[in-house]
Amino acid sequence: MKRVKLLLIALLLAVLPLSVFAQTGASIMEKLQATQKADSSAMDINLSLIEANGEVRERRIQTLTMTENGLTSTITVFLSPASVKNTRFLTKENRSGGDDQWIFLPSIGRIKRIAASEGSGSFMGSDFSYSDMASTTFDVDEANHTLIGEETIFNREAYLIESIPITASDYGKTRLWVDKEHCLPLQVEFYSKDGKTLVKTLVTNEMKYVEDRWITQTVTMTTVATKHSTRIEILQAKYNIAMNKGYFTTSFLETGRVL
Amino acid sequence: MDKTTKRDLAIILGAILLAVASLSLMGRLHIDSSTDVFIPKKEQVVAINDKIEEEFGSIDAMMVGVSNPNGTILTKDNLAILTNLSDQFSKIDGVKSVVSITNTDHMQPCSDGFEAIPLYDKDEEGAIECLSKRLDDWSEVYEGSLISKDRTMVAFIIHPQTGLGQDGQDAILNSLKSVVDLSPHDSLEFSYVGLPVVKKQINESLMSDMAILAPIVGLLIILVLLFSFRRLAGVVLPIIGLAISASVTLGIMALFKITFTMATMLVPVLLLIVGSAYVIHVMSHFYGEVALANRALSRDETRIVIHAVIKRNRMPIVMAGATTAAGFIAQFTSPLGPFRTFGLLSAIGVVLSQLSSLYLLPALLRVTYRHGINPDRFKYSKKGTKESKSNIFFKAFSRIALKGKWPLIIVSVVLLVLTVALLPNIKVGTNMLDFFTPKSTMVQDTNHFNDKLSGSGILTVMIEADERGAVLSPTFLTTIEQFSTEFEAMDGVGKVQTITPYVKRMNYIMNHENEPYKQAVQDDISFDFFGDSFGFDDSFGFEEEVVEETLTATWDPNTYKEIPTDPAKYGFETEEELQNMISQYLILFSGNLDNFINDALEPDATLLTIQLKKSNTQLLRQVTAKINSYWGENIPSGWTYSVGGGEAIALTLSDLVTKSQIYSLVGALLIVWLLVSLIFRSPMAGLLGTIPVFFALMGIFIFMSVLQINLDIITSLLAALAIGIGVDYAIHFMAALQRHNNLDKIEESLEQVMNTTGKAIVINAVSVIVGFAGLIFSRFMPIRQMGILFCVSMLFAGISSLTVLPMATTILKPKFIYGIKKKENTRKNNLNHKRRIAP
Secondary structure, three states, X not given: OHHHHHHHHHHHHOOOOOOOXXXXXXXXXXXXXXXXXXXXXXXXXXXXXXXXXXXXXXXXXXXXXXXXXXXXXXXXXXXXXXXXXXOEEEEEEOOOOOEEEEEEEOOOOEEEXXXXXXXXXXXXXXXXXXXXXXXXXXXXXXXXXXXXXXXXXXXXXXXXXXXXXXXXXXXXXXXXXXXXXXXXXXXXXXXXXXXXXXXXXEEEEEEEEEOOEEEEEEEEEEEOOOOOEEEEEEEEEEEOOOOOHHHHOHXXXXXXXXX | OOHHHHHHHHHHHHHHHHHHHHHHOXXXXXXXXXXXXXXXXXXXXXXXXXXXXXXXXXXXXXXXXXXXXXXXXXXXXXXXXXXXXXXXXXXXOOEEEEEOOOOXXXXXEEOOEEEEEEOOOOOOOOHHHHHHHHHHHOHHHHEOOOEOOOOOXXXXXXXXXXXXXXXXXXXXXXXXXXXXXXXXXXXXXXXXXXXXXXXHHHHHHHHHHHHHHHHHHHHHHHHHHHHHHOOHHHHHHHHHHHHHHHHHHHHHHHHOOOOEXXXXXXXXXXXXXXXXXXXXXXXXXXXXXXXXXXXXXXXXXXXXXXXXXXXXXXXXXHHHHHHHHHHHHHHHHOOOHHHHHHHHHHHHHHHHHHHHHHHHHHHHHHHHOOOOEOHHXXXXXXXXXXXXXXXXXXXXXXXXXXXXXXXXXHHHHHHHHHHHHHHHHOOEOOOHHHHOOOOOHHHXXXXXXHHHOOXXXXXXXXXXXXXXXXXXXXXXXXXXXXXXXXXHOOOOEEEEEOOHHHHHHHHHHHHOOOOOOOOOOOOOOOOOOOOOXXXXXXXXXXXXXXXXXXXXXXXXXXXXXXXXXXXHHHOOOOHHHHHHHHHHHHHOOOOOOOOOEOXXXXXXXXXXXXXXXXXXXXXXXXXXXXXXXXHHHHOOOOOEEEEEOHHHHHHHHHHHHHHHHHHHHHHHHHHHHHHHHHHHOOHHHHHHHHHHHHHHHHHHHHHHHHOOOOEOOOHHHHHHHHXXXXXXXXXXXXXXXXXXXXXXXXXXXXXXXXXXXXXXXXXXXXXXXXXXXXXXXXXOHHHHHHHHHHHHXXXXXXXXXXXXXXXXXXXXXXXXXXXXXXXXXXXXXXXXXHHHHOO
């Protein structure tokens, strides 16, 4: 599904608007995007949904992503919980700017095409909403990024960038702290439509050097009002690997084999 | 300036400064109009609602109903307006979500899968026909919730973010109304309903009442004072005292950050009324004494009169104040916090009023009449036909008491029987909507909304399972479905919202298209992109073989509009496999079912929301009893259920109000009996003292039943207060009878008492009644009703203290009245005193 692809991007980037940049803010955002860029990747991800009372629910997914000719395809597999194990999504970006999506439900035993309009519910019950994911795909004209200062956060030097989407979004403003050394997001604050009330906070808990790059290995999104949070941890990751296009087909989604 | 004048000025200045300081603190007063504030935090329903909010989000939804009085709302123009409103509402700060027919996705099967498309898409061909078709297609979910069956009304359901508080919700409501006002909407009619709307209205009315009631009651008291004394000083001086004691009480509230609730808002008004009785006594005796003089009095003579009046009235005022305060203090027994606060504040206020009457008022009198006073200028003291008539009037009371023994007994018994018979008819309930008149916009809006849609009253049932995913068990979902069916058949219940329509819908969509389970299916291949069986750089994918499986099943797409319960029909062997399938369905809802389940994939708690078209206590009890009965029988072992929602709060409040009423009633009776017994040093006096009290209570309960006034958070304050105030008449009367006791000339002494104390009782009762009549100007129905009932109770207490009480004393001839020697000295003192100032 589009959601899953977007989640993946969020995991890679954990930032908001990337394409439109105002002067200095824009250059930092460009660098941040370049740091995270990969033509293909495989990821093994654990999601911990943490209730305000400390109760935790675990989800585990794996993803394959490939970008070819500017179009991204993603296959996502649920590994846990057991009731949804082996549920699989295929999302393919099309030329019209939308996504084609298919799902394989193991209990039904077949592929179903999904034609879903964008919603704003939470992703798998997590604190990441679809809109959170969607905002990572802002185009060049959709937001203004302004470098408003430099700060030390979590004992690291960071740029503070304020992003205000030009078109309507679920958030009126985001504030992003970008690590100066690795050019990775350290923290993102998401504000309400009027840009005044803090709604959610995304914090990078751990950065790690994997293969030839630094990644945000663990991030936590917290919803301020409910104190509910979701921690996402990349358990394994591979980048720029040789990827067979046949993986991104409904046939592979159904059978696990490339015809 | 002599020492007395200096002291008087110091008292006056001190009191005024205290009042000014108190008024300057007014800005710190915190107002909480909600009935939530009445519910003790330890009550189970509070914890349940907190948990529901934590698991399922805010339960305080606001609803905006939009109706077309001229027919269907589904026209192109109307839908354009609704679409615009939906967009505008979503942008309001603090709004978590807006649901309406113009922004909802409709799930339906498509050729090779399923699609979630806009329920209304203005750009598609035949948009309105498509919308109507979709509404019919899944009417189970849409009808009653988002659109009326006759298609003339739609609803916007607006969920605020959790933890916004009253101010945040009020701001949203104001914004909603502004958006509507600024949008062109032709002939469409709008109604705003839901708990936040009611709370806001209560808050506004509370502010309005604060601004209106005190001045109105003050004005009425001024009129009583004017009528009684016909002098500017007779009005201004008592009012200064009353205003200061009420202000200082408010200042205490502000200083100690005591929340201003619907109960405590009455304190200043009650103090004005109760306090007026004390000042009337003092002023009445003062002018009465002065009138006895046939010449102008000098400054010193005036001071002597004031001293004598205060000395004589100190004990009656202290005693009357003590019993009134006892009525207030009886509220300490209440389980409701604001009632206890009300009791404490009122008791403090009564003490302040007493102090004001006994110290500030004499100081004001001495300063005002610092040059002496001339009785010739008192028109009211002229004796004439009116006084003669009033003597005849009071003589009649003594005749009734002496000669009308049996009629009085019969009337008393009839009233008692009536009370006992009518008591069960009194309805207990605090429905916030009932606070407003049936003609008010909000009540009419709500009635219209409830009439067309599924109801704005909410009761919820939260069911918690003992393991994750268990609430998706087909057997349990069937139990929920049965619950919905049974409850939706109940009168007053509009709709039961649960997860089951969504499960059924997805089951149908997933199985509608082609005969399932007869083709090859992929079985149990474990995808693991990081495992040894998978390679990125070749074309082999996973190495496991595809297992071909062919299943047979009788297939008809419409039979899949169900909760899947038969494993064989779906190619399974166990119910657990069906449960897994339902869990997989949930993925497709993308977390949009968080109002029903506490986890997007494996919920272990589910919420059933019962929409009520009425919210009276009787229906709430009926529904709650049925919920307990149903889930008592059907809840799986080890699971729990709990009832919450806004209406559960109302029901708990009703129970607490009943408890509070009983406790405070018994508490007030006991305290008053004890006090009167102590004052007269006789338990019999205590019993006789409760005669007017019992009559006041009978009056209250009979009228509550006849006028169908609910026992609610306001009216339940009444009985204990009526006891505290009503007993004063008995104390005054018995004390007077004690002074004038003469067993040989009972009739004569009774007439004497009637002409003096009887008259004072009547003036006192009238002033209190007039004061309480001011409450009928409140915007709250219970406060108006309280005003009416108070008038009735004071009337009953006043009349009974001048008829039944003297009759009882005549029959019983109690020792505490007739067993003690006459206090000749008192009379002599009085005569000497009169001679001293009026030779």
